[in-house]
Amino acid sequence: MDRRSFLLTPPALAISAAGLPSNLLAAPAAIHSHTTLLPRRGTGPRIVVAGGGWGGMTAARFLRQHIPEADVVLLERNPTFWSGPMSNKWLIDIVNTDFVNRDMLSPANRYGYTLINTTVNGIEREKKLVLTTHGTIDYDYLILSGGIRDAYEAWFGNDKYAAEYTRRHFPNAYIPNAEMFALKRKFRDFKGGTVVMTLPPPPHRCPPSPYERACLIAWHFKTNNIPGKIIILDPKPKIAPIGEGYRAAFQELYPDIITHVPNAGVKEVDPFNKRIKTAAGDFDFDHAILMPPHQAADIVWYAGLIGKRPDGKPTGWADIHPRFFTARDDDDVYVVGDSMGTISDQFGHYPKSAHVAHAIGKIVAKNIAERVAGKEVVPVLPDNLCYMMVNADPQEEISVVFEYEVDSTGRVLQTQIDMDVRSPDLVAKDFAWIKSRFDDFL
Ligand SMILES: Cc1cc2nc3c(=O)[nH]c(=O)nc-3n(C[C@H](O)[C@H](O)[C@H](O)COP(=O)(O)OP(=O)(O)OC[C@H]3O[C@@H](n4cnc5c(N)ncnc54)[C@H](O)[C@@H]3O)c2cc1C
Known part of the structure; x- marks a missing residue:
C-alpha cells in the first residue's frame, strides 16, 4: 500500500487495512516542502534523531562524542525539554518548573549537534528521508525516539x-x-x-x-x-x-x-x-x-515499523532486534526508549522508563560508532531502576531495580527487586540519580 492509498482509506475505519490507526494516516502532501531542511555538514555520516526526550537527547550527545565527524541532527516538536521523572513531584511543588522543564539549545551547542524544532510527519525509508513540517531531511542512520502516543481510538x-x-x-x-x-x-x-x-x-x-x-x-x-x-x-x-x-x-x-x-x-x-x-x-x-492504552509514538507508525501479532493485527510497538535495537527489517533505523517493542518472551518489554531510554540512547550511539569505524558491534544490556515518592512530609520513597542477563540461547532474562520499605534514604538516591542523568545530556 503506497502513501497515496493511505490518504484514501475511508475515515470510518479506526484501523486501516495496513494496521495503521486512521488518525495516523500520512499527513497531506501539501504540508511537506520538498526542499531539504538542512545542507549536510562535516565529513562523516548524517545521523538524524527524531524525538528529543530522554532517549533522543542522550543519543545525540553520545553520537557526537563517539563520532566527532558525524552530522547529528535532532528533530523535536517541543521548544523545551520536559522530564517525566520528577514531574509528579513537580505537581505538588517538591521541585520547581526549572527543574523539569529545560532549555535544549545549550546542550545542542555544548555537544555540537544541530537542534531543529519541528514536527516529524512522515518517513520514507526507501529514500532515507524524514519529512517534517519545515521540509525534508535525508539520513544515513535514523534513530526514532518519539516516546509514546495516547491510543484514544x-x-x-x-x-x-x-x-x-x-x-x-x-x-x-x-x-x-x-x-x-x-x-x-x-x-x-x-x-x-x-x-x-x-x-x-x-x-x-x-x-x-x-x-x-x-x-x-x-x-x-x-x-x-x-x-x-x-x-x-x-x-x-x-x-x-x-x-x-x-x-x-x-x-x-x-x-x-x-x-x-x-x-x-x-x-x-x-x-x-x-x-x-x-x-x-x-x-x-x-x-x-484518563489514560488510554499507550502505543509507540506516531513516528514509528509513519516509518512502517510497528510489529504484527500472529493474527496480523499491530502490536502497537516497534518491531526491533532485541540486542541491537535496529528495526527488524531495516538495519539503518534504530528505535530507542519507550517506543521499543518486545525484547524477551520471559518479560516482554524493557520497562518504559527514562533510565532505560537513557541507557539505550547511549548504547545505540556506541553501536553506530562501532559500525562507522568498521568494527564489530558488541551488544550491551541496559539496567533499570525507578524511585517513587509516596510521602511528601516527611519525604519518603520506595523503589524497584531490574537487572538483565543473557542465557546460553541468547534470550534476555530479567530479575526484579522491589524495595517496599519507604525511606528518606531513597529520596536522596533519587535526586542523586536524576542529577547524574541530567548532567549527561542537558
Ligand atoms: C509522571 C511520570 C513519572 C515518571 N517517572 C519516572 C521515573 O521516576 N524514572 C524513570 O526512569 N522514568 C520515569 N518516567 C518515564 C519516562 O518519562 C519515559 O520513560 C521517558 O521519557 C522515555 O524516553 P523517550 O525518549 O522514549 O520519550 P520522551 O522522553 O517522551 O521523548 C520523546 C520526545 O519525542 C518528541 N516527539 C514525539 N513525536 C514527535 C514528532 N512527530 N516530531 C518531533 N518530535 C516528536 C516528544 O515531543 C518528546 O520530546 C515517568 C514518566 C511520567 C509521565
Whole structure:
C-alpha cells in the first residue's frame, strides 16, 4: 500500500487495512516542502534523531562524542525539554518548573549537534528521508525516539471529538506537552470530590508512576484539608511493581483517600457525563486523569515499523532486534526508549522508563560508532531502576531495580527487586540519580 492509498482509506475505519490507526494516516502532501531542511555538514555520516526526550537527547550527545565527524541532527516538536521523572513531584511543588522543564539549545551547542524544532510527519525509508513540517531531511542512520502516543481510538474508535474532549478536560500529562501545566492547575484549583484515575493496560510508560501520582495528590488533599477521594482503576489483578510498598502507603498514609480497584479494565468511557464502565463495575467522577492504552509514538507508525501479532493485527510497538535495537527489517533505523517493542518472551518489554531510554540512547550511539569505524558491534544490556515518592512530609520513597542477563540461547532474562520499605534514604538516591542523568545530556 503506497502513501497515496493511505490518504484514501475511508475515515470510518479506526484501523486501516495496513494496521495503521486512521488518525495516523500520512499527513497531506501539501504540508511537506520538498526542499531539504538542512545542507549536510562535516565529513562523516548524517545521523538524524527524531524525538528529543530522554532517549533522543542522550543519543545525540553520545553520537557526537563517539563520532566527532558525524552530522547529528535532532528533530523535536517541543521548544523545551520536559522530564517525566520528577514531574509528579513537580505537581505538588517538591521541585520547581526549572527543574523539569529545560532549555535544549545549550546542550545542542555544548555537544555540537544541530537542534531543529519541528514536527516529524512522515518517513520514507526507501529514500532515507524524514519529512517534517519545515521540509525534508535525508539520513544515513535514523534513530526514532518519539516516546509514546495516547491510543484514544481504543476507547472512542473514530470519534475524534470525544478523544479531543477527553484530552482537554481530563488530561493525563504522560506525554511532554501542555497537559503538564493543565493537570497541575486542575489540582491546585480542586475543591473536593471524586477523582478517577485509569491506568493503561501493560505495557505502558513508567508502570509505578501512576501510583506515585495518586500518593502525592492524596498527600496534597490531606495536607490542605481538601475533601477529595482518588479511585485507581487498574486493569491488572494487583498493584505492580512495588506492590507491597504501595499497598502499605495507601493503607497507612491515605486510608480515607485512595481506593485501588484491581481487574478494572476500561470497557467504556463517557467523558461528557463523567462516567466509566469497567470490568470491575461502573464509576462516576467529578474529575479524572484518563489514560488510554499507550502505543509507540506516531513516528514509528509513519516509518512502517510497528510489529504484527500472529493474527496480523499491530502490536502497537516497534518491531526491533532485541540486542541491537535496529528495526527488524531495516538495519539503518534504530528505535530507542519507550517506543521499543518486545525484547524477551520471559518479560516482554524493557520497562518504559527514562533510565532505560537513557541507557539505550547511549548504547545505540556506541553501536553506530562501532559500525562507522568498521568494527564489530558488541551488544550491551541496559539496567533499570525507578524511585517513587509516596510521602511528601516527611519525604519518603520506595523503589524497584531490574537487572538483565543473557542465557546460553541468547534470550534476555530479567530479575526484579522491589524495595517496599519507604525511606528518606531513597529520596536522596533519587535526586542523586536524576542529577547524574541530567548532567549527561542537558
Ligand atoms: C509522571 C511520570 C513519572 C515518571 N517517572 C519516572 C521515573 O521516576 N524514572 C524513570 O526512569 N522514568 C520515569 N518516567 C518515564 C519516562 O518519562 C519515559 O520513560 C521517558 O521519557 C522515555 O524516553 P523517550 O525518549 O522514549 O520519550 P520522551 O522522553 O517522551 O521523548 C520523546 C520526545 O519525542 C518528541 N516527539 C514525539 N513525536 C514527535 C514528532 N512527530 N516530531 C518531533 N518530535 C516528536 C516528544 O515531543 C518528546 O520530546 C515517568 C514518566 C511520567 C509521565
